[in-house]
Amino acid sequence: MKQIKLLMLVAILGLGIGLPATAQQASTIFEIQPGVSMLGAGAAGLSVANGAETLYYNPASLAALPGISFSSFYASHMGLANYSALSLTFRNWGLAALLLDSGGIDGYDANGNATTALSYKNTGILFGVGIDPSSFSFIPNLPFDFSIGARIKYLSVQIAEDSGTGFSFDLGFRTTMPDMKLGPLSVTDFAIGVTAVNLFGGISYDVEQDNFEMDVRLGTSVRMAKVFFVALDLYLGGSAHLGVVYSPVPSLDLRLGVISGSTVSLTAGVGVNVDGFLIDYAFATHKLGGTHRVSLTLDFANLDLGGISRSLRNILP
DSSP: OOOHHHHHHHHHHHHOOOOOTOBBOOOGGGGOOSSTGGGGGGGTTOOOGGGGGGHHHGGGGGGGOOOOOEEEEEEEETTTTTEEEEEEEETEEEEEEEOOOOOOOOBOTSSSBBOBBEEEEEEEEEEEEOOGGGGSSSSSOOOOEEEEEEEEEEEEEEEETTEEEEEEEEEEEEEOOOOOEEETTEEEEEEEEEEEEEEEEEOOOSEEEEEOOEEEEEEEEEEEHHHTTEEEETTTTTTTEEEEEEEETTEEEEEEEEEEEESEEEEEEEEEETTTTTEEEEEEEEOOOOEEEEEEEETTTHHHHHHHHHHHHHHHO
């Protein structure tokens, strides 16, 4: 009965991944594309060190962060569930919380008679660490720069009257390449990222257990002509993510992307950075309806309270 309820709620919320006959696969908040900033660019963030959202994509990228960053966002997930998150990252480590609550969904039995309301709630906690081996003096010089990372994810699930908890473990790798020129075109910030997701772990209920789906993900990103940033991620589980960011000025990012999996989703977004205070917006299409997201981020490494005050004085009458 729990599995039937889960399938119904997953279908309604658009979380679905296949549940093969040989093993039950968990469909959870971790299957929803995270964050706001990179979502606007196709959620192609495996090789990108992007402030507080870095933890969502690749823990190895935490080693490339310049300092502290805090971000929060809220979204009405396709108008069917409340989806929100808080993320705090430092150089080398980060912590995040993801919350999904569908509220009450009217339930019906096989004869079409109304029953008790069904609910689907997820609480996910992420903790990750990223290390650059070259930062340790006792390690000899290596032929290329790279970082490695690990992430543990804890999940609490409530499906109607049933509940369960579980965890999973991920590994990450990231390396950067030297800047180069292709004729008149400058190529910078060239990076490659790899993650092994859900190496082990699952969700335990009273009488059964659902496994997390293991996946290996590859990503690369590059900045061209200083104003275009392109990122591509490939999930061996069966999806591809492509994103483009155009930055006409340092404080403004315009984003477009596409996510191709069981369905195709188009994404778009915009980001404004005012002296370390960031506002990001993203929209993603879905066959069940589009989703709007807005996030607020404080990038303490670049935060300039005096600059923000001056900007407000220039804007306000």
